[in-house]
Amino acid sequence: MIRGQDYLVSAGRGILDMNNEPIGTFTDRITAEFDRYGPRVIKIEPLDRRSFTITFDKPVYRLEVELSGFEFEVELHGRGAIVESVNRSFATGQSYRLRIWAEGEGGTSSETQTLKFTSSGAPPQVEEVRAATSHLVLVEFDRPVEKSSATRVENYRFTNRDTEESFYPSRVEYDPVTFTAKLTLPANKALTDTRYLLQVRRVEDLAGNSMDEETYRFIGVDTVPPLVYLPPLTNNKSYLLVLVDEVSPETDYLYGEPGALERNVYVKVSIDGELAAVGQAGSDGSLEKLVLGDLSGSHTVTLKLIDGAGNYAISTRTYNFR
Structure with missing residues (x-):
């Protein structure tokens, strides 16, 4: 079907009722439309004390968020959005009722959602450690963490299980949408297909709870191509x-x-x-x-x-x- 096109629909022909008698044929004209409802909120989660994310079931083109006493700036990312308060911070342990208006595929929608900043005495935990490339390791946390603590290189220490060599990342970036720290390794510390240990410490959540030192195991990956060259035609051992x-x-x-x-x-x-x-x-x-x-x-x-x-x-x- 083509959106906006009119179609004639008939139903009932050849269908019998309980008495084995044919039922009447129903005929009507319809206009093809798809996903007439606007974007709907799937989840809403805090990032830090000034910002939170909203995830919708379809891409959003325009978004407005209202909360008494707060002014927001919105950054759209397809089905997701990062909303930041520009004039005040949220309080830990409080809940906030947000009025959310969105326009996207299928039209517009308006709904009220609750944003909770829970207070917990338990420190954040690492849910997964995996090697993305030979020079990039991803560390996913179980909740939003403070960017300043999550991006300190000294909070992450690698150890090669085979050689027992230890080293630190050269740079760490934090993705607040996925709660993931991206650890870039030094150029001379490419991972190989062997076992590694990663010690993580002092990463704090939004409530200020700090991790004790924990050790996680993962397997490295080798994505570095071998060094290749062809020597001159010398017929001697000037080259290996x-x-x-x-x-x-x-x-x-x-x-x-x-x-x-x-x-x-x-x-x-x-x-x-x-x-x-x-x-x-x-x-x-x-x-x-x-x-x-x-x-x-x-x-x-x-x-x-x-x-x-x-x-x-x-x-x-x-x-x-x-």
């Missing part, structure tokens, strides 16, 4: 990775000294777009000889490295073989 151009015997090959490649990385070599050889680096990063055949003249060599996590990198270079 060596491409050899032989004249006699007429067999050219590629090999690597220890440290030439990422350890255990898979290797594919193509000549002019055609796969010529495959191999795997050793645990020390060395590469056994990969025979490429008898090459002469100009050829394009492509080296592709794939690590155990599926990350890959490619290097291409054109050589003039003897």
Whole structure:
């Protein structure tokens, strides 16, 4: 159906009643409309002592929130909105009756909702810790927390279970909508596919309750591609990775000294777009000889490295073989 289009609808033809007699046919004209009701509030939650979020069941284009004695600024985010009081703070342990008017898909709506700032003596808890990338870890709390305490890098300490090395994030950002701290790791501290511990402490909720030090376990992810390069055609060991151009015997090959490649990385070599050889680096990063055949003249060599996590990198270079 097309919105706003008129349609003729008939019902009842061929339907029998309890006495096995046909019922009459009902015919009427309708106009196709969809979701005639406006956005409705699904939930409303405090963020801090001056702001809260409202989540609707559909996108909102315009929003007005009224509460006696308060002035609000509204920031719309599709089905959600962040509402901030610009003239006063909310009190912990109090409830507030808000008048909410919204315009969005389906029209407009007006309703009254209660915003509660509960008082609790229990500190906030971490609900989930997960690695988003090799340099980003997400820490989700069970309630809104104070941004100033949630973004202190010294409140988060990582430990690699295998090496027992400890380090701190270089930067922390806090998302008040999802109660999530986003921990960015230093450039030289990329996570690998192994076990880590994260110690979290001194993060406070809106009531001022502070976390004691708690330890959480998670598995890192490796999203960093291996370092790849093709050396010049030197026939010597000036480089750890060596491409050899032989004249006699007429067999050219590629090999690597220890440290030439990422350890255990898979290797594919193509000549002019055609796969010529495959191999795997050793645990020390060395590469056994990969025979490429008898090459002469100009050829394009492509080296592709794939690590155990599926990350890959490619290097291409054109050589003039003897």
